[in-house]
Amino acid sequence: MQQNGSECDFSSADSWVILSPIEQSIKRKMETVGTPLKDWNINIYRGVLTGYNEAFIITTEKRDEILANCQSEDERTRTAELIRPILRGRDIKRYGYDWAKLYLIATFPSRHYDIEQYPAVKQHLISFGKERLEQTGKTYSVNGEKVKARKKTNNKWFETQDSISYWEDFYKPKIVWGNLNLTASYAMIQDNSFINAPSPMIVPASKFLLAVLNSKLADYYIRHLGVTRNGGYFEYKPMFVEKLPVPQSVDAKVVTDIESYVDSKNETAIDTAVYMFYGLTEEEILYINQKGR
Numbered sequence: 001m002q003q004n005g006s007e008c009d010f011s012s013a014d015s016w017v018i019l020s021p022i023e024q025s026i027k028r029k030m031e032t033v034g035t036p037l038k039d040w041n042i043n044i045y046r047g048v049l050t051g052y053n054e055a056f057i058i059t060t061e062k063r064d065e066i067l068a069n070c071q072s073e074d075e076r077t078r079t080a081e082l083i084r085p086i087l088r089g090r091d092i093k094r095y096g097y098d099w100a101k102l103y104l105i106a107t108f109p110s111r112h113y114d115i116e117q118y119p120a121v122k123q124h125l126i127s128f129g130k131e132r133l134e135q136t137g138k139t140y141s142v143n144g145e146k147v148k149a150r151k152k153t154n155n156k157w158f159e160t161q162d163s164i165s166y167w168e169d170f171y172k173p174k175i176v177w178g179n180l181n182l183t184a185s186y187a188m189i190q191d192n193s194f195i196n197a198p199s200p201m202i203v204p205a206s207k208f209l210l211a212v213l214n215s216k217l218a219d220y221y222i223r224h225l226g227v228t229r230n231g232g233y234f235e236y237k238p239m240f241v242e243k244l245p246v247p248q249s250v251d252a253k254v255v256t257d258i259e260s261y262v263d264s265k266n267e268t269a270i271d272t273a274v275y276m277f278y279g280l281t282e283e284e285i286l287y288i289n290q291k292g293r
Helices: 021-033 060-068 073-082 119-126 167-171 207-214 216-223 252-264 267-278 282-291
Strands: 043-046 057-059 083-087 102-105 139-142 145-148 174-177 186-189 200-203
Touching (some): 021 216, 021 267, 021 282, 057 060, 060 073, 060 083, 060 102, 073 083, 073 119, 102 119, 174 207, 186 207, 207 216, 207 252, 207 267, 216 267, 216 282, 252 267, 267 282
Antiparallel strands (some): 043 200, 139 145, 174 200
């Protein structure tokens, strides 16, 4: 105990963690240079929570069927706009994603849709049983079978469980990631794909921030804030990610270089650049590299 002991200064009201001298030095340097992401001019949201994915997340084939059931071109146009591409956490990879060709019926309560304007969508949803889609929290008996409604909210039966007042941000470039991963796996989505909860997203996005988040150093810092589960999986909750200190003022050439490294997926160069602007020593860099991916 004496040989491996370490003195730590717990002088603030923040959550405390016991670190070795080199870990304390790395943490101090990062927090001196950077500003926590929660203090940046960005928003961190979770993806869409439907309350019943079986009804609201559909295949390409089901989307085509719904559109084919539209009775007019106007209805078809409205319906096509309502049904949006969606990514799940498992689809998001490091610096990219594999879309599973799934779509979301984006009936967000904040949009105040009239379901009667979307009869083909109504027909699809009602096929799951209105009792199952109601947001009352009640249990019903349907044909002798117990059916549990969705969680109690003030939303209508055909709407998603979350209000999604920030729906416009899904149409902007965003940094997204799966909630549970073995290592940092952030990607930038440039199109208007939506994200399924519990996967989070950051808006607005930048290649610089994407690179920092995917770096060994940032991953090391974030993983010290929570507990790693069996199999090495870590839950990358927004409450951890938002604490990452990232410098807001970095030399323009450094930013340009890092952006080019993202384009070429030169992760070694990204890690080196991140180490440099945090001012890590060779000993500290070696320590992170040994702890990293």
